[in-house]
Amino acid sequence: LTERLIRDFEALDSDDYIECIQELFALSDASSNIPELMHLCNDVAMTFFDLQNKLQNKILNEEYLKNRIYQGIMNATDLSTLQQHMTNELVKIIEQITEDKRSQSKKPIKEAIKYIETNYNKPISLGDVAQAVWLNPVYFSSVFKKETGENFRDYLHKYRINIAKDLLRTTHQNVNQICHAIGYDDANYFIKIFRKYVGLTPSEFRKIYG
Secondary structure (H helix, E strand, O other): OHHHHHHHHHHOOHHHHHHHHHHHHHOOOOOOOHHHHHHHHHHHHHHHHHHHHHOOOOOOOHHHHHHHHHHHHHHOOOHHHHHHHHHHHHHHHHHHHHHHHHHHHHHHHHHHHHHHHHHOOOOOOHHHHHHHOOOOHHHHHHHHHHHHOOOHHHHHHHHHHHHHHHHHHHOOOOHHHHHHHOOOOOHHHHHHHHHHHHOOOHHHHHHHHO
16 A cells, blocks of 8 residues: 555645555454554654655645644544544645645646737747746646637737737738738638638628628
8 A cells, every 4th residue: 555655646636545544444453452543643644744845746734734733643543533534634745735736736827828918919829938937848738728628829829810800800900011011921721720710801800790
């Protein structure tokens, strides 16, 4: 179980951790040496904290939590209470770390979206935006799709096309002018992309909605 617990702690896999604890206590019964099991539980908790520090996963109020877990272990009056304590306390911390990591991954994507909104009228690429938010392009592409539900290229095209639709409805700019105003160099390519996402050419869209 030791190696499995370490894998769970590294992966922040709370579900498998719960199973591990269940298996650990299933091996114990009323005749077990409870002080020895308490010692084992304390070792598990300290292994968890040590590993999170090595992985540079920040734990809020770490010293307080260490002490609370230790006191809970020492004050447990039976195996059921001890198992519940070991499960609940570490799962809460795993969830906190997971949420913090999720928030950290969202921050550069928010910055990337702001970059797109500011620079959509320029010939920007995935590499440009990844560099602007200090991420590896491959990793940025993966995280961007995970957080927005769309790949970078589709997101950029759709953002530009929405701007184009507004310009077609509210201005007298011709297709070539709008093409360059939203960051495309080739009017024919712009028309192709517009038709792909809207189902109409820019001229057809203007006739209907302009």
